Amino acid sequence: MKSYYIISAGILVLSMLPFFIIYEKRKTSPREITLIATFTALAVASRAAFYLIPQVKPIAAVVIVAAVCLGADRGFFIGAFSAFVSNFLFGQGYWTPFQMAALGMVGLVAGLLFSYLKPKRIILSVSGFLLVTVIYGLIVDLSTVFAALGNNITLAGVLSIYAAGVPFNIIFGLTTAIFLFIFGEMFIRKTDRIITKYGIIKRAA
Numbered sequence: 001m002k003s004y005y006i007i008s009a010g011i012l013v014l015s016m017l018p019f020f021i022i023y024e025k026r027k028t029s030p031r032e033i034t035l036i037a038t039f040t041a042l043a044v045a046s047r048a049a050f051y052l053i054p055q056v057k058p059i060a061a062v063v064i065v066a067a068v069c070l071g072a073d074r075g076f077f078i079g080a081f082s083a084f085v086s087n088f089l090f091g092q093g094y095w096t097p098f099q100m101a102a103l104g105m106v107g108l109v110a111g112l113l114f115s116y117l118k119p120k121r122i123i124l125s126v127s128g129f130l131l132v133t134v135i136y137g138l139i140v141d142l143s144t145v146f147a148a149l150g151n152n153i154t155l156a157g158v159l160s161i162y163a164a165g166v167p168f169n170i171i172f173g174l175t176t177a178i179f180l181f182i183f184g185e186m187f188i189r190k191t192d193r194i195i196t197k198y199g200i201i202k203r204a205a
Contacts, residue, residue, distance in 0.1 A: 072111025080104030
């Protein structure tokens, strides 16, 4: 029991460390902070709005859009912090740092990926599906491995837990893909317009 609480605390620290290092080295304008806070609030609200439907949550889609518009580092922070804040509604626990790391990594990889790719509808949808089912699923299911198996971790046990999590990860991934397909491009265009109009930040990873 104690071992995975220690691991969870370590993941929490490592999840937030890049943000503090990056933001310590650069000046952050009030407008940028406001935009980051707005995206975080929107991500939290998008998860809360579908409270009664398990795994059908557009929070990852919002994080990916934020990462595309604001860059990988901000995408990481928005993902990690929105997971932390939204769990005040869904319940905090040893799984929270894993969700923070997972959603943060989704934002980070999306930001890096779309610094090279154009955020077209199909590309957004496919990328969102893969990022959620693979990256988010692998990291979050790891918390179940530690909780369920404790010190008796075996390959068979790990594989069975990951296999059990596949349907849930696919549903989450499909939800993300659908929301990105319908709203992604429009949301990105409007956000980019605001960023350009007010000179908030440069769109860079």
